[in-house]
Amino acid sequence: MRVAPIPRLIVTRLALSVLSLFVVSLIVFSAVELLPGDTAERILGREATKESLAALRTQLRLSDPAPERYARWLGGIVQGDFGRSLVADRPVFSYIAGYLGRTLLLGGLALLIHIPLSIGLGLLAAARPDGASDLALSAAVLIGMSIPEFVVGIFLIMLLANDLQLFPPLALIDQAKSFGDVIHMLALPVITLNFAMTAYVVRQTRNSMIEVLKSDYVRMASLRGLSPLRVLFVHALPNALSPAINAIALNASWLVGGIVVVEVVFNYPGLGRLLVESIRFHDVPMIQGAALALSAAYIAVNLVADIATLLLNPKLRTRTA
């Protein structure tokens, strides 16, 4: 009966992730089915004759039952064939790869700033609970969380890009020549994303740190005559971090969705903006590809976050019985 808990949990999580992806594919496929018109009409446009439409339908086997078409579509995707974009008339796969990369770049940079910033601020707030800095920080992050990303983004553009000319208003990443350029261009979207994410982690870190500082084991550590630094960094911090890491994990997955709006605001050529535009143009293969890729990223982030929290918790790592 003794199965090592961690590998078993990871396998369960992995299985669930694959299941989730499968459900996503079902949803994506059926949502697109609901779009007015069919693929043939979309390809040939409004002026198409009945005959050409019928010919194309037979060629694309559009009259097959939906489950059959779904299976065929899924089979293609498993082999890397996402179909051809109706608008760009290029294979979807090559298209989304670049967009996905850029989305991950933006999200990754945002997280890179987010993690130290929010944990640092949380610890700062916990240093003096209900003190002036705590109250000011709580108010600031709460307001930051309450302003929609698109508003933050637009006003940052107005202020820092148009008026002060510190940063470019649009994140035209294709024109970046050096890594410095990339940072410069992505500064505003990264700040925007951090506005929304900071509050939650700051609050979790603050609360759990306050809780941990009150705990018996921290009290006993200082009663054993350990130095304050050791009490703080060896006894308090590692235990306070796990709720914060949970919050970061939630934020990381939120990021995959939140990035859609920010990409549109900054005209950033990422997967989110691609999805929004494909839906506007009813570019079915592209919608499917982009939605699936974004969901896969989201699920992967969730999976990584889950496993990270599992590994950080000695109670889960070494369960007896």
Added chain:
Amino acid sequence: MTDLSVLLESRPRPAGRRFALQRLPVSAKVAGLVLLAYAAVAMLAPAIAPYPPNEIFVGSPFEPPSAAFLLGTDSLGRDVLSRTIYGSRTILLMGGAAAGLSASIGGLLGMFIGYRGGVLDEVAMRMLEIIMSIPSIIFALLIVGSLGASAPLVAVTVGLLSVPNVARVVRAATQSVASEDFITAARARGETSLSIVLRELLPNVTGTLIVEFSIRTGYSILFIGGLGFLGFGAQPPTADWGLMVNEGRGTIDASIWPVAAPAAGMAMLVTAVNLFTDGVNRLFGPAEQGGVR
């Protein structure tokens, strides 16, 4: 021996009983007043808005604020103040409906599976986990994009997408209450399941439900605003804040007001909701439930 107990036992003083609302922190009370003001403005929109919201060229385009147009006019010469006032109706109605939908369905589902437990609970939780592992915004874009954007559809979609989150929290609260001995005592007396849920369980998860509703309201407003901004919410010419920001941002150099007014309305509304949530959470949240004594 009875005297002994009088001598020895310390009795907590009966705390002055006050209504829950009175015990809210000041910030939450202020936030509550702001929310009431929003509700009043939304309800009285036809009476207080100086112009019909969608009437074009009541002034010339991009007029700066003046006595006639307190917040100026937009690119089509519509009165920004009137549109902003009417916009509060749209967002409150949609946000409230979405939050109400998720809190009620999620609440019922969470209580049901939390109380019943067993295999049903495990299966339901796995399903909720799968739904939650799909990013909501993609879900929403796909559904709204394929069925055609309309205010009710957006509200329902956003509401339903939050059901798993609410259900999970309420389920956990229910489970912790359901494992307590007063529930066991009720079972031992032979109370019906319905009576246990309504009489014993519900009063102990009401706080959680209120907090969840409050959280979901803030979340839904932001979500719906975002969808509106992307063009997947209420459609033109509706006075919708997200849509107004999107329409005005191209011409922000000509006039900031068509963007600033709805943006400020939105930011203040969500701040108020979040402050209120914070207060309610302090009243009913886990800290309070752990420390009732």
Added chain:
Amino acid sequence: MTAAAHDLMTVASLTVDYRQQGQWHSVIRDLSLAVRRGEILGLAGESGCGKSTLASVLLGERRGERRLRAGSVQFDGIDLSTLRARELRRLRGVRLALVPQNGGASLTPTLRIGSLFAETLRAHRPHMNKAELAAEARRQLSQVGLPDPTGALARFPHQFSGGQQQRIALALALCRMPDLLILDEPTTGQDAMTRRGIIDLLIRLRLSSRMSMLYVSHDLATLSEICDRIAIMHAGEIVEIGQMEDVLLRPRHPYTRALVASIPRLEAPPDPALLPASRRTPERITA
């Protein structure tokens, strides 16, 4: 011998306030007490009487919501209330140690038992090497009767039973052989057999080292097993203090009397009202 030479810890006219909703309330009022060298003093009282607060003050702990309004706390002639943090730290663990009520919660969940011992030993004796630290920790753990001390070093606190966690907490408190050991309800909430095991350890310690101890508990029967003297605390004051036998067998204060009367014991029947009806008339006790 003078009183100062006699007494290890002295508390004089101590008044401690707590802040609650902006107002200060006294939880300890004008309390004087001394722990003598080599004795075990029991401090008994019911929940909320201020005994845990007193223990915390005696450890030199300072809290924002608490203030010492009057009086002094001296450990071996050192005034704890004015001591600088650095100096206080040198006392703690080395000369002054605590065994808490909940041993399990007092062990940092993310650290292995070996690290807990190593850091505690190293905090005061930085030159010890790894092998010495491990050997010392093993010695301490086997002294408190923990099975497999070597294996225990590599394990996390949650992998032990409640009774074992309490033993580990005791071993950690003892690892520098403090002059004064403060025990705050160390057996409350434990099973009878676990309690017996911990009391046996303390008795052994008392017999072998004559370490001074302040044993805080609501359990008078347990206190009577190991204490030389007992102080009864009620509503922030010491109402009676004296030799264990005098206080428990010949209590004078009405509160002590009431408390003693309500303790269930095997040897003597309590108030006749507590006897089953079947046994109030002795002739019915036939085989």
Added chain:
Amino acid sequence: MTAMIRSTAIVPQLHIDNLSCRYERPHLFSGRRNKTPPAVDDVSFAVGAGETLALVGESGSGKSTIARTIAGLFPAAAGRLRYGGHDLTLPVERRAAELRRLIQIIFQNPDASLNRRHRIGSIIARPLRLFFGLSDADSRQEVASLLEAVRLPTDYAERFPSEISGGERQRVAIARALAARPSLLLCDEIVSALDVSAQATILELLRSIQTQTRLSMLFITHDLAVVRWFADRVAVLYRGHLCEVGPVERVFAPPYHPYTSLLLEAVPVFGRRREAAGDAASPAVTSSPPTTGCAFASQCRHRIDGLCRSAEPPWRQVAPGHAIRCHLEASDLNRITGRAATGARLQVAAAQKS
């Protein structure tokens, strides 16, 4: 065997014959069931009218499981359970209202057993409405007299549980149980969470109520000192196995079951300092009890090697109504355990008494 350990002096009302209980959790995906050792293994006893039977054991001995099984809150894996003419193997949902009324259970922690969102008056009135159909208005008088019966002021009806002390809360729980006019009260560690003064008050209260109503009680506790003067009979439970049953005077006098002897030694002697320590090693309790032989064998100081670990110990009647389940003969037990400090100490106490 069952007949032997049943006291002959009283008419039994509650009959527990060969009860076994098992905690198991079905696994959703694998479908297999975790094989756990039974929490209660082949336990038999009876409680007569107006009698108090104390069920004594450490945590994990299965004593609470037995109470919950009698209350119909936990299924019996095997055994016959009867109360008067009623079958107790049915879960509480399928029991007749009359049976649910007759058996009431009181829990350890009144903080958890009273719904903090209800006023005390409404908590006590609930069984009145359920079992006697009294409306809230009709029950007001009855609630007041129940509060008086547990010696609480009648204006407590308006208070919430958080506004009274722990001992008072437990008295409210007792009042709620009494509201059903039960004939059997299951008391699950009801004083162990309370201060000693509150403990004494509760015990005295239960005693006086019992004198007035001829209530039967199954009193579950880990504290032998509490039951010494409170119970009529005692049953000692070790890891789901009954090891000794008998009238309280008999159980607290030699011969003892080796486990009872150990438990008795663990009880502090009030007002006498101990000058010698016992064996300080943490008892090597294995995670699961042995499947063969005596459950207590691994911890037993008087174990007979070869026999105790392999064969089930027999029940030995050492006096009328007093039975010990051990491989050792009564005379050996008397010689070995009677010599122990506790035995001597109790005999001293008995001598003082007479």
